[in-house]
Amino acid sequence: MNIPSQMTAVAIVQPGGPQALQARSEPLPSTGPDDVLIRVAAAGVNGPDLAQRRGHYDPPPGASPLPGLEIAGEIAAVGKNVTAWRVGDRVMALTNGGGYAEYAAVPAGQVLPTPDGWAVAEAAALPETWFTITQSLVMRAGLTSGMTVLAHGASGGIGGATIQIATILGARAIGVVSSPQKARYARTLGAIATIDYTSEDIAARALELTEGRGVDRIIDVVGGPMAEVNLAACARGAHVVQVSTLDGAKATLSLRTIMAKQLTLSGSTLRPQSSATKAEIAARIRRDLLPALEQPNIPKPAITCFPLADAAAAHQLMESRAHLGKVVLTTQFGTQF
Numbered sequence: 001m002n003i004p005s006q007m008t009a010v011a012i013v014q015p016g017g018p019q020a021l022q023a024r025s026e027p028l029p030s031t032g033p034d035d036v037l038i039r040v041a042a043a044g045v046n047g048p049d050l051a052q053r054r055g056h057y058d059p060p061p062g063a064s065p066l067p068g069l070e071i072a073g074e075i076a077a078v079g080k081n082v083t084a085w086r087v088g089d090r091v092m093a094l095t096n097g098g099g100y101a102e103y104a105a106v107p108a109g110q111v112l113p114t115p116d117g118w119a120v121a122e123a124a125a126l127p128e129t130w131f132t133i134t135q136s137l138v139m140r141a142g143l144t145s146g147m148t149v150l151a152h153g154a155s156g157g158i159g160g161a162t163i164q165i166a167t168i169l170g171a172r173a174i175g176v177v178s179s180p181q182k183a184r185y186a187r188t189l190g191a192i193a194t195i196d197y198t199s200e201d202i203a204a205r206a207l208e209l210t211e212g213r214g215v216d217r218i219i220d221v222v223g224g225p226m227a228e229v230n231l232a233a234c235a236r237g238a239h240v241v242q243v244s245t246l247d248g249a250k251a252t253l254s255l256r257t258i259m260a261k262q263l264t265l266s267g268s269t270l271r272p273q274s275s276a277t278k279a280e281i282a283a284r285i286r287r288d289l290l291p292a293l294e295q296p297n298i299p300k301p302a303i304t305c306f307p308l309a310d311a312a313a314a315h316q317l318m319e320s321r322a323h324l325g326k327v328v329l330t331t332q333f334g335t336q337f
């Protein structure tokens with residue numbers, strides 16, 4: 001494979017609005033002995049990219065300063081210690097940054113095969129949210145078959161991954177949405193019910209849908225006042241997982257409710273974690289979720305694609321909250337898949 005020395009990539013020229021994203025020529029990233037170099041066909045856009053662009057979520061030490069946490073494409077080169085992948089393999093990967101580019105270097109353990117039946121843009125939309133939810137909800141909060149999960153932001157990336165992973169593992173997902181259209185979308189992904197927070201009381205409806213018991217697990221991206229609502233929606237022994245604080249990082253909580261219901265509250269951010277941890281999550285996805293992703297009737301997230309050079313427009317769409325599912329950037333290589 002002919003590998004150039006320069007590529008087109010999107011950089012954050014200075015922290016700020018979407019116009020801070022500019023396509024320019026950049027040197028290819030260097031491929032370490034434990035890395036693979038991926039020729040990127042498509043790169044998913046995620047909430048953390050918006051935070052990074054605004055200057056609120058700096059890359060961890062050693063990570064690429066370019067945005068982009070997930071990609072799909074093909075292996076262009078492998079580091080000298082890598083035996084699991086070969087040039088030409090079709091893959092999707094969780095990057096440590098630098099996904100908005102024509103080439104990205106990724107630790108080999110963070111790479112997964114593209115699921116059979118998934119278009120490259122669909123595969124690019126999986127890793128960031130599926131790694132996040134697999135770790136926080138499945139590995140840490142112990143989601144198992146038969147549980148009921150409340151997914152906030154159900155029409156977005158994290159909420160959609162929560163619904164799909166819960167459904168694959170035999171749990172029941174209830175999606176929290178803001179419109180009938182978003183409710184329909186959450187149901188196509190597998191939600192057994194939805195709650196429209198613009199017209200319904202989330203906790204009351206969650207109790208009603210669980211015959212008064214409450215939900216067993218909650219994935220929350222909202223935070224702020226939602227923290228108290230979550231406690232009211234919880235069953236005894238439930239676990240609330242905080243993965244973002246879009247409506248506020250501070251909350252007033254009833255500690256008495258946490259004690260009386262024997263609740264667990266946890267939180268996590270994926271990006272700063274080690275490559276070894278990310279490789280453990282990848283292995284778990286490969287074992288427990290990938291076979292289900294390859295079933296012909298599996299629902300796919302809705303995708304809106306933009307060319308790489310239009311990354312600013314992609315961020316604007318995410319910020320408008322009008323999107324369903326995922327927003328994806330495609331490179332010049334996207335048409336070859």
Ligand SMILES: NC(=O)c1ccc[n+]([C@@H]2O[C@H](COP(=O)([O-])OP(=O)(O)OC[C@H]3O[C@@H](n4cnc5c(N)ncnc54)[C@H](OP(=O)(O)O)[C@@H]3O)[C@@H](O)[C@H]2O)c1
Nearest residue numbers: 046047048153155156157158178243244246268269270321
């Ligand atoms: N902790 C981690 O490791 C991790 C990993 C990935 C993402 N995240 C975070 O998770 C959040 C969601 O990411 P995403 O990629 O799923 O984004 P997304 O696709 O834009 O989804 C966000 C969802 O949240 C809902 N929402 C509710 N309140 C909101 C508010 N105040 N502002 C914006 N949206 C709101 C939106 O729907 P409605 O407008 O219909 O309510 C939308 O469905 C982001 O903050 C991101 O940084 C954290």
